[in-house]
Amino acid sequence: MSAPELERLTLGFIPLLDAALPIIAREAGFFADEGLEVALSRENAWSTLRDKVASGLLDGAHMLSPLPLAMSLGLSRAPCETLAPFILGRGGNTIVLSRHWSEGMNDIGEEHDPRDNARRFAARLHTHRGEPPRLAMVYPYSCQHYQLREWLAGADIDIDRQVTLGALPPPRMVEALENGEIDGFCVGEPWGSLARHRDVGRIVASGAQLWPAHPEKVLGVTASWALRYPTTLAAMIRALHKASQWLGASPEHARRAQSWLVLPPYLDRSVAHLESLAPDAPPAWQSLVGDPRPTAEIMSHVAEHLDQHMRKHGRLLDMRTLSTCYSPAHFDAATHQ
Structure with missing residues (x-):
């Protein structure tokens, strides 16, 4: 060679x-x-x-x-x-919601369909009267963005009206969630498990469940x-x-x-x-x-x-x-x- x-x-x-x-x-x-x-x-x-x-x-x-x-x-x-x-x-991606928005949701695991938590999120949104929750993804052209949109759309959530989507660098996600700047995110590891470890959010869906082996x-x-x-x-x-x-x-x-x-x-x-x-x-x-x-x-x-x-x-x-x-x-x- x-x-x-x-x-x-x-x-x-x-x-x-x-x-x-x-x-x-x-x-x-x-x-x-x-x-x-x-x-x-x-x-x-x-x-x-x-x-x-x-x-x-x-x-x-x-x-x-x-x-x-x-x-x-x-x-x-x-x-x-x-x-x-x-x-x-x-x-490797996870969808995380704040403790407030994930209240009553299942911890993610093989026995749980991630769409169940999306439907619970949708039910909360239908009775919500404040500002739409702010959800972050890492980049507009990313699997995280597309997986988050599919998870929301699967529960008939109006993405343009009921939530606000924005981009945020992965290292900023956990801090932003902890400070209340955002209400949830979709990101690659280790940031989802770190949010759970710090008890500032719950992992409510996995990208690998939504898109196996992608x-x-x-x-x-x-x-x-x-x-x-x-x-x-x-x-x-x-x-x-x-x-x-x-x-x-x-x-x-x-x-x-x-x-x-x-x-x-x-x-x-x-x-x-x-x-x-x-x-x-x-x-x-x-x-x-x-x-x-x-x-x-x-x-x-x-x-x-x-x-x-x-x-x-x-x-x-x-x-x-x-x-x-x-x-x-x-x-x-x-x-x-």
């Missing part, structure tokens, strides 16, 4: 559990094994991370799975063709970067693949990974409440060790939401862009599939 075109690169991440694979790849030496010296840059907002990747300030990043497609289509910013050559995690985070790089540095991209994919296989190999590896995630440059105190890194369990049912190979087909549900948005603005989703964005070609070339 040829040496990577770049020896040093910087990847962005948002402090979430599904940033684990880049962190593991760096701390366990899998990037180094592939001839890469990788710095990880902690970002606090998806819009900031997006703009840094598009402008070349970051070589790539841990991204929301719909974000590369939204960037390629020019949604919320100038078009920037972006690729998602590796799936970093599936599931790709939640991906590696994102611009198409121009991938074209310029194909060997570097292949090395990065192999390192992340090795990190996923290593994480799933033993409970001891999961414990060691957790010890890396709690370091200040990464997730710091936001994961201190977790007894162990066991993401593939309720309430989040998060998988970091599943099949990392992307395809357009597994992004079809997300694509439907983006298509609906574009139709409202007189545009149609370009299926060629969808297929290019989530093509498995780079993954297959790197792993020789």
Whole structure:
């Protein structure tokens, strides 16, 4: 194999559990094994991370799975063709309501249909006479936004009239709920379980129950970067693949990974409440060790939401862009599939 075109690169991440694979790849030496010296840059907002990747300030990043497609289509910013050559995690989102709004609701679990809590929320809204409750999601083009809307719509809640939706960076969610700035949110772990741990909110639904096995985070790089540095991209994919296989190999590896995630440059105190890194369990049912190979087909549900948005603005989703964005070609070339 040829040496990577770049020896040093910087990847962005948002402090979430599904940033684990880049962190593991760096701390366990899998990037180094592939001839890469990788710095990880902690970002606090998806819009900031997006703009840094598009402008070349970051070589790539841990991204929301719909974000590369939204960037390629020019949604919320100038078009920037972006690729998602590796799936970093599936599931992991939770819908949390404040103690006031979740009163009388079920704790989420396998035996409870998350739509039951949505119907209880709807019943409360029908008798509510004050300001609509304020619900936060992380970014307009995100699985969290779409899952929250589906959860509300499934109980016939008028999203435009009975609630107020807004975007908030994941690290701000728990504090905003505790301070009364918002009344609930949909976010990736560890922020939902942290709200429950602090007793400021209740997890009333899981994204993994609403969308089983959906790709939640991906590696994102611009198409121009991938074209310029194909060997570097292949090395990065192999390192992340090795990190996923290593994480799933033993409970001891999961414990060691957790010890890396709690370091200040990464997730710091936001994961201190977790007894162990066991993401593939309720309430989040998060998988970091599943099949990392992307395809357009597994992004079809997300694509439907983006298509609906574009139709409202007189545009149609370009299926060629969808297929290019989530093509498995780079993954297959790197792993020789």
